[in-house]
Amino acid sequence: MINLISSLPLMQAGGGMATTVLTFGAVIAVFYLLIIRPQQRKQKETQTMISEIKKFDKVITIGGIKGVVQAVKETSIILKVDDNTKIEFTKNAIATVVEKYESKSDKVDADASSSEEKGN
Numbered sequence: 001m002i003n004l005i006s007s008l009p010l011m012q013a014g015g016g017m018a019t020t021v022l023t024f025g026a027v028i029a030v031f032y033l034l035i036i037r038p039q040q041r042k043q044k045e046t047q048t049m050i051s052e053i054k055k056f057d058k059v060i061t062i063g064g065i066k067g068v069v070q071a072v073k074e075t076s077i078i079l080k081v082d083d084n085t086k087i088e089f090t091k092n093a094i095a096t097v098v099e100k101y102e103s104k105s106d107k108v109d110a111d112a113s114s115s116e117e118k119g120n
Helices: 002-014 016-051 104-119
Strands: 058-061 066-072 076-082 085-090 094-099
Touching: 016 094, 058 076
Parallel strands: none
Antiparallel strands: 058 066, 058 094, 066 076, 076 085
16 A cells, blocks of 8 residues: 555656646636636627617716716717716716617517517
């Protein structure tokens, strides 16, 4: 038993390079799966949210300012934060869309499709 334990380091010394490569490969795979991939997914969702912002959506900026979108430009939006106060922000300054605006035609279409589903 003692001879087996004392010979363990000698067995590991021969396969040291392969073990090191496999260990680094495993660390890189775990790093990718736990950190890089979820961050890429979150970034894609954020870009989708920003591209879908429309007039009258209620949003919150990264600075915590809440407002209603009054105009959407190519790289910026104008928020109405009070009765007579409008502020222009870049689209990347939007942290989240609190409430999406639905036009009356969207609501009518949604009501019609939900009543059809209930009828079936």
